[in-house]
Amino acid sequence: MKTFLLKAWAWTRTHWYVPVLLIAAALLTILTKGDSVGPILELMDKNRKNYAQRVKVLEENRESEIRKSEEVRTTFDETIREIERQRDESSRSLDRKKRKRVKELVESFHQDPGSLNEALEREFGFKHVE
Numbered sequence: 001m002k003t004f005l006l007k008a009w010a011w012t013r014t015h016w017y018v019p020v021l022l023i024a025a026a027l028l029t030i031l032t033k034g035d036s037v038g039p040i041l042e043l044m045d046k047n048r049k050n051y052a053q054r055v056k057v058l059e060e061n062r063e064s065e066i067r068k069s070e071e072v073r074t075t076f077d078e079t080i081r082e083i084e085r086q087r088d089e090s091s092r093s094l095d096r097k098k099r100k101r102v103k104e105l106v107e108s109f110h111q112d113p114g115s116l117n118e119a120l121e122r123e124f125g126f127k128h129v130e
Contacts, residue, residue: 012019101123109116 105116105119109119
């Protein structure tokens with residue numbers, strides 16, 4: 001018996017927190033008339049549900065941001081394509097107009113090359129180099 005008590009005392013000195021927790025749990029149960037676990041479990045469940053709800057809201061916000069970013073990117077790409085298409089059309093149209101105007105100038109000044117050079121210089125900014 002003496003050996004058992006010595007071993008129990010050594011174990012209690014090493015693991016003192018176990019008996020303290022057992023005594024605290026027993027006192028808590030006696031003082032709250034056995035209903036101490038229920039409120040703690042309810043609180044833990046509320047915290048878990050609250051956490052899950054916050055995670056859900058964050059995921060929804062992230063998905064919304066991704067959708068908006070994709071929409072902005074799509075709009076940007078479409079706008080760039082439209083601008084490039086308009087630029088190409090206006091460039092082709094301008095080239096045709098320039099060619100037509102050059103042809104008119106050449107036909108009207110075909111007898112006088114000096115006047116043709118001056119007209120091209122005025123009209124398009126070309127410099128005649130000999």
